[in-house]
Amino acid sequence: MHAWPASEVPALPGKGRDLRIHDTATGGRVTLAPGPVARIYVCGITPYDATHMGHAATYNAFDLVQRVWLDTKRQVHYVQNVTDVDDPLLERAIRDGIDWVGLAERETALFREDMTALRMLPPQHYIGAVEAIPGIVPLVERLRDSGAAYELEGDIYFSVDADPHFGQVSNYTTELMRHLSAERGGDPDRPGKKNPLDPMLWMAAREGEPSWDGASLGPGRPGWHIECVAIALDHLGMGFDVQGGGSDLIFPHHEMGASHAQTLTGEFPMAKAYVHAGMVALDGEKMSKSRGNLVFVSKLRRDGVDPAAIRLALLSHRYRDDWEWTDQVLQDAVERLGRWRAAVSRPDGPSADALVEELREALSDDLDTPTALAAVDRWAALQTAGGGTDDSAPGLVSRAVDALLGVAL
Template structure:
């Protein structure tokens, strides 16, 4: 599977800062110190309804992570999956009387278009669940051989009790885990499971549903969590720098994935930091496909909204915060974009070197994009009120906003 084209990231004078970011597992800020190549895995979409503002906010957060790293002169090895076979996708395809493959391809193509328009830097590896199946099957077989998996009516389940570090990602108690498992794709009430929390690794073929040859596992398709584990281990290995996604993925998805990988490799942890973005609401409720309360990037673009304004609307909120999309949020972003573009359109202006450092400092401090925006606002206000004599300043500001915030002025 291919990703989307990369926008050019301007090089800035000076040196970026190492990133301090909130780690869900330790429940505090950690300073990331990758080697020359920083490694990040971000969970991708299930392509049956893309790209709503919740998606956009999540990928914006991890785009900022990449930009901070690039500013430190590191390379970035970014991997993202596409869950292109799963129950929600199959259910939507049946509802709309469309082939599930065609639906996945259509929505993935739309997602690529949206990411390109928003100037999100693409992953080096963009891998679909279906194409990952040849690498998933051996991992499930290994878990079964190690006694960490068991069969139930043809399905293969992972035993969470096989991992002594299970629970160290989300830090939830068993009761909370059980509730979230039921809400987020698990089946804690299924009779015969060794532990209600045990997740499925391999689903035996069901009539009328797609399935693949699983070797000793029989025909079927992979569970949700093992998909990401196979892709991450194949392309990044254990101990990569950041595992990212929305806050609703901390449990069960990232918790289960970490356990799968830790049992498979005997190493801990799977990722050095687990980073989660907040949820975006509309009309008082979290945006979700099941509720249908979605604002789509593609629709805003069709309505003539500048993608740079959409990006500024996302950046106005701290990545970990839960917030609500409103018409005013968008209008504020449109107005801000207009002020910034007017400010950099002049031939000279106030000195910009200190502003570049303010943006760097803000982003290095747990991706504080609102603080970075406020710094640019102050520079633009000074430009409007007083002007300046630094001929190169507007160009420096324009390049910094592009390189660090992904906004083209």
């Protein structure tokens, strides 16, 4: 599966700072100091509907992580999956009377278009669950054969008790885990499971649903968590720098994925930092496909909204915070974009050297985008007041905003 085209990232004078970021597993900030190549895995979409602001906010956060790393002169190895077969996708296809493969391809293509418009840097490996199945089956077999998984009426379940570190990503109580498991695709009340929290690794073929050859597992399709584990281990290995996604993936997805990988390899941890973006609400409720309270990137683009303004709207909130999308948020971003573009269109202006360092410091401090935006606002205000004669400043500001914030002026 191919990703989307990469926008050029301008090189800036000097060198960026190492990223200090909040790690869900420890509950505090960690300083990430990768080697020459930083490794990041971000969980992708289940393509049964278009990209909404919640998606955009998540991928914007991890695009910033990449940009901070690139500014430190590192390379970035970024991997993202597409869950192109799963219950929600199949249910939507049945509801709409369309082929599930065509639905997945259509919505994945639209996602690519939205990511391109928003100048999100693409992954080096963009892998669909279906194409990953040949690598998933042997992992499930290994877990089963080692006693870390078991069969229940043809389905294969992972035993969470097989991982001594289970629970150390979310640090949630068992009661909360069970509640979230039921809410987010698990089946804690299924009779016969060794532990109500045990997640499915391989679902035996169901009548009327797609299935694939599972070798000794029998025909079926993979569970959600093992999909990402197989892709991450194949392309990044254990101990990669950041496992990323929305905060709704902390449990069960990232918790279970970590346990799968740690049990398979005997190594701990799967990732050096577990980083999660906050949820975006509309009309007081989390924006989600199930609720239908969505603002789509593609719809805004069709309505003529500049993608740079959409990105500025996302950047106006700290990535870890939950926040609400409103017309005012977008209007403020449109006005800010206009001020910035007017400021960099002049032939000279106040020196921008200090601004570049302010941006670097803000972003290295747990991706503090509101502080970064405020710094550019101050420079633009000085420019409007006629506060300088440095003919290199407007160009440097434009390159810095592009390189570090992903906003083209």
